[in-house]
Amino acid sequence: MKETFTGGGGPRGAAAPSGPLTPTAAPAPAPAALTAKVRALAPTMTRSMQRVAETVAADPAGCAALTVTGLAARTGTSEATVVRTARVLGYPGYRDLRLALAALAAQQAAGRAPAVTADIAVDDPIADVVAKLAQEEQQCLADTAAALDPVQLDAAVAALVAARRVDAYGIAASGLVGQDLVQKLLRIGLIAHAHTDPHLAVTNAVQLRPGDVAIAITHSGRTIDVIEPLRTAFDQGATTVAITGHPEAEVAQYADLVLTTSTARESELRPAAMSSRTSQLLVVDCLFVGVAQRTYATAAPALSASYQALAHRHDPRPGH
Template identity: 50%
Template sequence: MNLVATVRAVLPSLTPAAQAIARLILNDPGMVARSTITEFSAVSGTSEATIVRTARALGFAGYSQLRFALAAAVARQTPERLAPGDLGPDDPLTDVIAKVTRAECEALSDTAAQLNPDRLGAVVEAVAGARRVDVYGVGSSGLVAADMAQKLMRIGLSGHAFTDAHLALTSAALLRPGDVAVGVSCTGETPDVLAPVGVARRSGAATVAITNNPRSSLGGLTDHVLVSAGRETVFRPGALASRISQLLIVDCVFVGVAQRTFDASNAALRATGDALGEFLSDTRRRGR
């Protein structure tokens, strides 16, 4: 698992003191890996006990184990990835292209590192056998919800995206066991997503979270959690930075479902492709 991506994911759920330590890990993991606990305590302005508690909150037995993991993570990074890459207001477009491309690639790589095959498989199985799949999201996550719904529709599954909380709640209340509800939220704290997911769960549907923060309210509310990643910058706040990684997760779920329902999915893709092709041909002929 990508340790730095994991720290970024759980950052919002940490205490203020632990967040200060986590931000130092994110900003300079090499420095933390080289520092003794006494040195790091002086740099971070926190007590050694707080550092140990933070290391344990991140899943390690203590600070030594965290240092070793960070050293290994730093050793695997390329020099380009370790270099600063935040976009500036005066950056030329050549730098914009390079930095945005690198950020997108890093988001995909970090997401892939955290995407557990067993957890993904459980979601694929639930979706493949579902009577209906509701996907809830607002803002940029609403675009991801729409993408997932239209992909499922292309292979003959009943997928519906909801970006309006009232409609989402109405649909969630009518779900039943065997259905699936997917909540998409970068923070995992979006009320318009939490509310319908909670109703869907009470209705008996299987629930899935696609979120940057596995320890969020959405993560605690759902049966399955798939973790996305995305580093914020001035021009790419969390929700926008995570969109590409959320789409990666959706694509992995879609391909897994299509594999498990290959005959039906293949036939549906051919039928929908033929229908679209015929429509476009007719449109072009009428336009001549």
């Protein structure tokens, strides 16, 4: 994946930058983002590093009280493994991870970072299903908000504002999210297309050029039908954006900007597509609102006109 850049739509400058492009170091994740970070990166870690990561996410208060030697002993690993895990999670060293764990423990104690709820059981009453799903959705949104890099998000908004054309690629549930983004952008006057057919996605991506934006939406980051058109758009010089729960996955190799979503727990009655859709829609809404803010002079009347054009279809009176 490329470096993070401010002031525009990526290192190739496909979107008109407002100032010089300068690489920025990624900040350490906020305490509330730690759980989401562990979920996203655990598949890429060694087993010993996974033990460390899962332990600190499950018991931040207990681990915050441990020295690096103590955590290594608790997880049956080495001090070097603990330090490597901290760095993979985005912290300069174990001391920084320990401070984040203490902050996360304080948030949980104050009720601002609730613990993960139990899985839905086959015999759960419907009231319990509602409560568990609501808690999971809230946690998913909170994790995504914490994991989103505001620098990357701001650059993506800037690229969309300057775009000649926007293409969104997604399959299945992610395709629905792409359609949601496109219909929002269309209503404020942008030229946008959503592609769920992989062949049409690639043939349209070939037509892109610098000044266009291509957005790939894939929770796993490994969906070939989404990666191929993004790679094509990348090769054509368009600014490319990936919305994914796995920023280390292949899709990021062809993305100028990566917007990370929550990687929520998957269970038999709650497949990944449910939680990923929730977090992806939050990112889409952030992009839309950001674009609408920056283009308010044209976006507001365009949105009003679209409402007026459809008003008669919402009139309940007969004949209207």
